[in-house]
Amino acid sequence: MDTGIAKNIAIWNSRAEEYDKFRPRPPAVILDLFTQLTHTSKPQLVVDLGSGTGLSTLLWAPRAQRVVGIEPNDEMRRRAEIHKDEQNIANVQFRSSISSQTGLPDGSADIVTCSQSLHWMEPASTFAEIARILCPGGLFAAYDYDWPPTVNWQAEQAYADLEECIEQIRNKLGIGRNVQSWPKHEHLARIQASGHFRFTKEILVHHVEEGNAERFVGLALSNYIAEYLQRGLREEEIGFDRFKASVHNALGEKQWSFYFSYHIRMGIK
Numbered sequence: 001m002d003t004g005i006a007k008n009i010a011i012w013n014s015r016a017e018e019y020d021k022f023r024p025r026p027p028a029v030i031l032d033l034f035t036q037l038t039h040t041s042k043p044q045l046v047v048d049l050g051s052g053t054g055l056s057t058l059l060w061a062p063r064a065q066r067v068v069g070i071e072p073n074d075e076m077r078r079r080a081e082i083h084k085d086e087q088n089i090a091n092v093q094f095r096s097s098i099s100s101q102t103g104l105p106d107g108s109a110d111i112v113t114c115s116q117s118l119h120w121m122e123p124a125s126t127f128a129e130i131a132r133i134l135c136p137g138g139l140f141a142a143y144d145y146d147w148p149p150t151v152n153w154q155a156e157q158a159y160a161d162l163e164e165c166i167e168q169i170r171n172k173l174g175i176g177r178n179v180q181s182w183p184k185h186e187h188l189a190r191i192q193a194s195g196h197f198r199f200t201k202e203i204l205v206h207h208v209e210e211g212n213a214e215r216f217v218g219l220a221l222s223n224y225i226a227e228y229l230q231r232g233l234r235e236e237e238i239g240f241d242r243f244k245a246s247v248h249n250a251l252g253e254k255q256w257s258f259y260f261s262y263h264i265r266m267g268i269k
Contacts, residue, residue, distance in 0.1 A: 005098060007179050008120045009072045012052075015226055016075040020053040022218035024145065024260050026115055027207035031063050034111050037268070038139045043110035047133060049099045049126070050117025054080030058092060064111075067092040070102050100125035107135045118142040119181045123190045131196035134269040140197065141266040144184050145207075148219060150259040151251070155216055158246035162220065165239035166228060187265040197267030207260045213251035215258070217244050 012019070035041060043064045048057040051069030053076050060067045071077040071094060080094050097103055099114075099121040112130050114121070130140050148159045182190070188202045220243065228238050235241040 005122065008181070009098075011179055011224075011227060012073045012076055014075070014230070015222065016053055016073075016079045018218055018222040018226070019076070020055070020079055022215055022222050023055060023116075024149070024207060024209050024258070026056050026059060026143070027205050027260075027262060028059070029205055029207075030113075030141070030143065030264070031059065033205075033264075034113075034139055034141060035063065037266075038110050038137065040110055045104075045109045046111045046113065047102065047104065047109045049102075049112065049114045049130075050120065051080060051094065052076045052115075052117070054083045054092075054094070056113060056115030057094070058083060058087065058089060061087075061089045061092050065091065068102075068104065069094040070097045070099060072096060072098050100129045102129055102133060104133045106132055109133045110135060110138050112138070112140045114142040116144050118187055119144070119184050120179075121182075123182060123194070127191065127194040127196050131194075131269055136269060138269045139266060140191070140269070141264055142187050142191075143205075143262050143264040144187075145260040145262045147223065148216070150261065151211070151216060151256050154250035155213075155247045158243050158250070159216075159220060161246075162225070162239050162243040166225070169228070169233070169238055184263070187263075191265055191267045197269055199268040200266065202263060202265045205262045205264060207262060209258045209260065210255045211258045212253050212255055213248040216247050216251055 035043065044066065046060045046064040046067045048069045051057040051071040054069060057067055057069035057080065069080060069092065071080065077094050077096060084092055112134055134140060148156055188200060191197060192200050225240065229235065
């Protein structure tokens with residue numbers, strides 16, 4: 001396995017619990033949207049690349065004949081398996097593979113998705129594999145939500161201040177993330193440039209969930225912020241203590257609407 005890909009996989013070690021607890025579930029509208037675009041009410045196979053803890057995989061169980069989640073991180077995949085067993089779902093399978101080597105047959109998938117994961121995948125080999133496993137007329141869709149969700153301006157400003165503080169610490173100490181990623185806003189251009197899709201488009205959808213200060217802070221921990229704490233930096237060094245205090249002051253225990261704005265970039269084979 002490529003060293004860069006291995007490092008991308010490893011950053012999710014010890015983070016499955018926070019990811020599973022605080023990250024949003026995908027918007028239900030994608031089920032209707034993706035099946036309409038592929039002219040099938042119940043796809044024979046949906047493949048979810050970078051399936052994580054199964055949040056974006058298991059929702060397809062009632063709507064597809066078969067679902068396969070591709071997830072190379074063992075901890076994330078184990079949690080997905082637990083959810084599958086708890087819900088007694090028989091038509092979903094999780095595989096330890098990477099996006100460029102799914103091991104699935106040619107032309108077997110009606111729909112291939114990447115939920116908040118495409119930016120971690122090497123584009124050329126990933127798109128080639130997606131094109132190989134998609135059937136003619138099949139849909140590839142990568143969907144990502146903006147950070148942070150729209151909730152409360154003071155909490156969001158606290159998040160922006162936290163990111164600025166971490167950037168300053170990184171520059172001062174010469175700390176890099178030591179991972180490789182590809183900008184999300186360029187996803188559509190890369191899908192188009194791959195030459196594997198005859199039609200491409202980007203759309204926006206919105207999804208609402210509930211949460212309080214604990215969830216807003218947890219979302220930050222489920223993102224790259226936790227990496228710096230795992231490196232041994234103290235909360236006060238990266239400004240995380242100030243962030244938590246500001247968020248708790250702004251949101252408290254009250255349940256707020258968390259508005260998640262999704263960009264969906266898609267292509268038809």
